[in-house]
Amino acid sequence: MRWALRFALSASILAILFLVILKFKLEDFWDQYDVTSYIGASWQNTFQHGAVEEIPTFSGQRGDKVIIMAKLEKENTDWVAKELPDWQAAIYTVNPTPNHTTTTTLTTPVNKGHEAMAYLSYVIDNYASLPTTLTFLHSHRSGFLSAWHTDAPLHDNVAALRALSIPFVQKNGYVNLRCNWNPGCVEAHRHNAHVTPEVWADVFRGTSTEGEGKAEMETKGTWKVGAACCAQFAVSRDQVLKRPLGDYERFRAWIVETEESDAKSGRVMEFLWHVVFGKDPV
Template identity: 45%
Template sequence: MRLSYRVGAAALIIFAIVLIKRHLDLIQDDAPVLQSGWNFGSFTGDSSLSGSSPNNAPSDSSKPKSSKPKLTGDSNSNGYANGNQKDDALASRPIYETTPIIVPNDRIIVMAKLASEDTNWVASDLNEWRNIIYTVDDESASHHTPKNKGRESLAYLQYIVDHYHDLPSTIIFLHSHKDGWPGAWHTDTMAYSNVDSVRALQTDFVQRNGYANLRCQQTPGCPEEIRPFRDPPQPGKTTERVYAQAWVELFNNTDVPEVVAVACCSQFAVSKEQVLQRPLEDYQRYYDWVLNNRLSDDLTAHVMEYSWHIIFGQEAVYCPDAYQCYQDVYGNPYFW
């Protein structure tokens, strides 16, 4: 009888041990696991983990903050037994490779258009470029100029004035026509295509040179389109007759060149660095001149057509060899 009591007691003890062990296992499984949000860059004596949740939600100051987890071997308030251990720990921290952040689409096409013109081709065919298109004859458009003056000139200058402090690296100033004759007669590709010319543009050359005329054929415009002091004036050269006075008003000096020449026709690319070579006040003065001068729309546009290259750092006569121009601007001396 006494033996049966002993066997029963032993069985109860074993059963109790099993229950206690299972209970301890459950407690261990439910224990909170330290999140991996430990900042390897914050090994300072007064730093601690905030009570924020893993998803970076704002912390609740009413909740107690957990203390900084100690590293193995901690024996003082800084979490290091001595200076050598601290140095060893810092040296053993993981080193991660980093990838530099590249601003996407750090280039833009700036364009002027009439409300009646369809420029959807820019976004569909040149979607690797950002774009901003100013409607010059509709003040209800999302981007517009105050009035239709100087053809594309006011839109080009408005972009620079509005975005002087946040310009992308490369800016193309482009007409609203896509391709074809006669609308795009001055575009240097076999199909007179602005899409083809933009796709072929060598942006590294734009960055090196600061300015790139998208037309390489030298006529019209070179070798001496404007002679401000020609006497007597050449018949039909109306832009030439007003250029000297326009120069004084635009550039605020009387150093009018004897000859001004560049291949037409106000389609070009510039770098951010080149734009910033002039202060914002200069572009504001050009903008005010285009907006308020008493010249006709056509004359205003032609004065600017033969001034853009000078504004962007080139000599008054900018007529590079056509083959060299095609090589520099489009990467192929026989591009056209």
């Protein structure tokens, strides 16, 4: 009986530990979204496609399309060059140490704003010589626990990039790499707690679109910001150039100067990339 009790107690502790770890891994959306419905939608979406190998690679000159990415020094991003050789890669190490950097290591001015700091730094540094297509991507390749938001078979960013229609990016200007509306764009998520009217005004203050969007929503008596998560998207060069360089410098300065934390400032930008690149708030 004593052994049975010990076994039950040990099993209970392990189960609780597993649930705590799972919650930690899913913390990006656990407290904001209906996790059960999300997992169901994600599971269905993962298996409604064919195998990864069946997805064609779209042709294009290597020098005319680029993947922009932020990574921690410990993260291995060799999969980009190996699996997507027809793309340029601008991979920024956000937490470099002197003994691991070289003259060719791309770094960001500060480590704040999550991937947004790298995204904006690339646009600012290369504004005068951008390739035709820019894709902004996370450093993980695949797997549900790290890449749950990658809307492709097996949550694989390689599959997502191989399936990307470059002509559609050029036609549309901005394309979210996630098609699943949950989380981020379903009706219940559009009353966005991160992008309040005050935060919106602060982010766009001093830019070429200061006051736009916010005034219209306030006139209508609604405040809704919605887009499918999670800061992985593609844009055309022409769409980037619709904003002056100073706008992107201002967005980056906001991340540096805001009292919002690293995570929260990055989350604000996550919900605003579509607006930055010319789309409506919802």
